[in-house]
Amino acid sequence: MNRVIVIGSGFAGLSAATRLAQRGYDVTLLEKNDVPGGRARVFEADGFTFDMGPSWYWMPDIFEDYFAEFGKKPSDYYNLVRLDPSYKVVFGPTQDMDLPADMPGLRNLFESIEPGSAERLDEFLRQAAYKYKVGIKNFVWKPSRRVSEFLSLKLLYDVTRLDVFQSFATHVRKFFKDPRLLQLVEFPILFLGATAQKTPAMYSLMNYAEMTMGTWYPMGGMHEIVRGMVTLAEEMGVKIILNQNVRHISVQEGRADRVLTAEGTYEADIVVAGADYHHVDTQLLAEPYQNYNEGYWDKRVMAPSSLLFYLGINKKVPKLTHHNLFFDEDFALHSHEIYEDPKWPSRPLFYVSAPSKTDPGVAPEDSENLFVLIPVAPGLSGDTEAVREKYYDLVMERLEAYVGESVRPHVVFKRSYAHSEFIADYNAFKGNAYGLANTLRQTAILKPSLKNKKVENLYYTGQLTVPGPGVPPSLISGLVVAKEVEKEFPLKKKAPIAK
Numbered sequence: 100m101n102r103v104i105v106i107g108s109g110f111a112g113l114s115a116a117t118r119l120a121q122r123g124y125d126v127t128l129l130e131k132n133d134v135p136g137g138r139a140r141v142f143e144a145d146g147f148t149f150d151m152g153p154s155w156y157w158m159p160d161i162f163e164d165y166f167a168e169f170g171k172k173p174s175d176y177y178n179l180v181r182l183d184p185s186y187k188v189v190f191g192p193t194q195d196m197d198l199p200a201d202m203p204g205l206r207n208l209f210e211s212i213e214p215g216s217a218e219r220l221d222e223f224l225r226q227a228a229y230k231y232k233v234g235i236k237n238f239v240w241k242p243s244r245r246v247s248e249f250l251s252l253k254l255l256y257d258v259t260r261l262d263v264f265q266s267f268a269t270h271v272r273k274f275f276k277d278p279r280l281l282q283l284v285e286f287p288i289l290f291l292g293a294t295a296q297k298t299p300a301m302y303s304l305m306n307y308a309e310m311t312m313g314t315w316y317p318m319g320g321m322h323e324i325v326r327g328m329v330t331l332a333e334e335m336g337v338k339i340i341l342n343q344n345v346r347h348i349s350v351q352e353g354r355a356d357r358v359l360t361a362e363g364t365y366e367a368d369i370v371v372a373g374a375d376y377h378h379v380d381t382q383l384l385a386e387p388y389q390n391y392n393e394g395y396w397d398k399r400v401m402a403p404s405s406l407l408f409y410l411g412i413n414k415k416v417p418k419l420t421h422h423n424l425f426f427d428e429d430f431a432l433h434s435h436e437i438y439e440d441p442k443w444p445s446r447p448l449f450y451v452s453a454p455s456k457t458d459p460g461v462a463p464e465d466s467e468n469l470f471v472l473i474p475v476a477p478g479l480s481g482d483t484e485a486v487r488e489k490y491y492d493l494v495m496e497r498l499e500a501y502v503g504e505s506v507r508p509h510v511v512f513k514r515s516y517a518h519s520e521f522i523a524d525y526n527a528f529k530g531n532a533y534g535l536a537n538t539l540r541q542t543a544i545l546k547p548s549l550k551n552k553k554v555e556n557l558y559y560t561g562q563l564t565v566p567g568p569g570v571p572p573s574l575i576s577g578l579v580v581a582k583e584v585e586k587e588f589p590l591k592k593k594a595p596i597a598k
């Protein structure tokens with residue numbers, strides 16, 4: 100009774116598979132694509148190596164804790180460097196700001212923009228540090244299957260101090276007034292998939308992580324984390340099989356007994372689904388076994404999708420740094436067009452990553468590797484080549500105005516990516532990029548459950564269940580689900596724990 104089939108090789112699937120294999124389960128991981136890593140895949144073209152998804156490495160402690168579970172360190176698998184400046188914010192063609200990695204530099208920057216704000220930053224971060232410690236040590240590790248998990252005096256006390264019921268927007272306005280500072284502190288919230296008005300103030304823990312623990316980069320690219328995790332998974336005994344598109348999970352007498360792909364059938368005692376929850380629930384299971392119906396999913400607030408451009412440039416672009424946020428348009432309007440009135444944005448903000456600034460290995464000599472990301476609402480129709488080109492020109496014009504030189508004539512490689520690819524490549528509900536938004540009504544026990552209610556040995560993991568979107572939460576999600584499996588389906592004979 101120890102055969103586990105894990106579906107999907109994203110961070111969550113790899114994490115769950117590795118932990119279960121370490122504990123003695125016989126784990127096979129099935130991945131539909133020909134490269135592991137899910138949204139953090141990589142591709143190479145014309146001498147450029149492009150990370151396809153995540154580019155910000157925050158919360159290094161979570162990665163350290165992950166590898167430590169297996170007696171390892173991130174440095175056993177990849178080489179991390181800390182970025183300084185952490186990132187650049189562009190407010191207009193002649194207005195920008197580099198965020199220093201060190202705290203004295205950051206305080207000086209805040210003070211120069213809004214007198215008195217350096218001290219308020221200290222207090223803001225002091226409160227955020229508490230949220231990080233309690234939130235990361237306690238709340239994100241809860242399987243969130245029962246209210247009773249949260250019923251302890253200590254936890255209830257923590258909930259009040261965590262500011263779960265106050266909005267992030269209200270919270271930050273108690274500390275800062277200058278619109279540029281507000282944008283700086285509100286930007287990490289974009290990763291959580293909702294506006295600052297709808298996000299609990301608890302998530303100022305992201306500011307603590309970003310400002311005090313730093314922005315890091317694994318040399319070679321973010322996919323090096325995946326490579327490391329795959330190596331570790333195999334060291335622990337996971338069998339990873341690529342090009343296995345799961346078509347169906349067979350259920351007999353309330354138990355998942357087989358997982359079927361176009362290529363074969365895999366017998367299972369336990370199934371852990373790390374593919375997008377909506378896809379697993381509504382397309383891989385027969386209707387009587389689905390946890391939620393389409394009506395439920397339609398009411399969920401999904402995190403944004405993205406329109407992406409992977410660009411190879413045959414020259415250097417000196418004014419860019421590794422991470423560049425273009426906040427040169429109205430933040431509120433763009434948020435409104437993502438969350439409140441979903442439509443193709445009229446004047447979007449965008450983000451440009453230039454990993455070749457740090458890592459010469461990801462581009463040919465004297466070239467730049469650019470990744471351009473425009474957050475857009477999920478579920479939009481009209482994702483055509485013409486629409487993509489319109490946005491390409493719109494953002495490249497603003498990029499060129501800022502860097503003060505032409506870039507478009509130097510593009511030697513270009514690939515775009517949006518809703519239709521997210522759906523085709525990952526079976527992403529509404530073409531979402533970052534899963535389910537972390538709104539108050541979609542927090543903890545209010546998220547899609549990590550266990551199927553009708554199939555006793557079927558679990559879900561990944562960015563649509565607890566604890567939420569992002570690389571560190573997905574790693575945690577895999578470990579949380581693995582621990583639930585260990586509790587509910589303990590092995591008769593415990594294997595020695597491999598480290």
Ligand SMILES: Cc1cc2nc3c(=O)[nH]c(=O)nc-3n(C[C@H](O)[C@H](O)[C@H](O)COP(=O)(O)OP(=O)(O)OC[C@H]3O[C@@H](n4cnc5c(N)ncnc54)[C@H](O)[C@@H]3O)c2cc1C
Nearest residue numbers: 107109110111131137138153154155345374561562569570
């Ligand atoms: C453009 C972009 C930028 C991002 N930037 C950041 C960032 O800078 N920092 C950060 O922390 N996070 C970032 N994120 C979010 C982060 O990448 C995700 O939260 C995380 O990778 C999700 O991992 P996952 O395991 O839940 O899902 P996934 O990575 O989607 O893994 C699911 C896997 O299941 C597979 N699958 C689907 N259907 C089937 C099937 N039927 N059969 C077999 N396999 C199947 C998929 O191919 C995929 O490999 C970004 C995401 C995107 C898209």
